[in-house]
Amino acid sequence: MRTDLLGWMRLQWDRTAAWGCVLAGVITLFIGWLGVSGTAFTAKQLPYIAGCGLGGLFLLGTGAMLWLSADLRDEWRKLDRIETTIRDAGLAALAASAVPAADRDLYVVGRSQ
DSSP states (O other): OHHHHHHHHHHTHHHHHHHHHHHHHHHHHHHHHHHHHTOOOHHHHHHHIIIIIHHHHHHHHHHHHHHHHHHHHHHHHHHHHHHHHHHHHHHHHHHHSOOOGGGHHHHSTTOOO
16 A cells, blocks of 8 residues: 555655645744734834745645645647547558558648648
């Protein structure tokens, strides 16, 4: 089970990093909230707001960006597989058809003239 988890984490490094950033962002925001809630003086609250508040929001944004990037990469892989399947089917149909060999290059899917 451990090797399966580590293998998945290696393959899905961007999703693993996204969860790590989100977790670190939540922890950072919580630490900032504890620091701000512990004092009534604004001057003592500003370092927590600046450090933990902005840092936590940055980590949450980075985690969201990494997750969206992973989803986009999955979609591009799917589109590549679909394109390859269509191209292979078109080439197979072209080879089986009665198109003369000299004219086959004009009918290949994806090739410009």
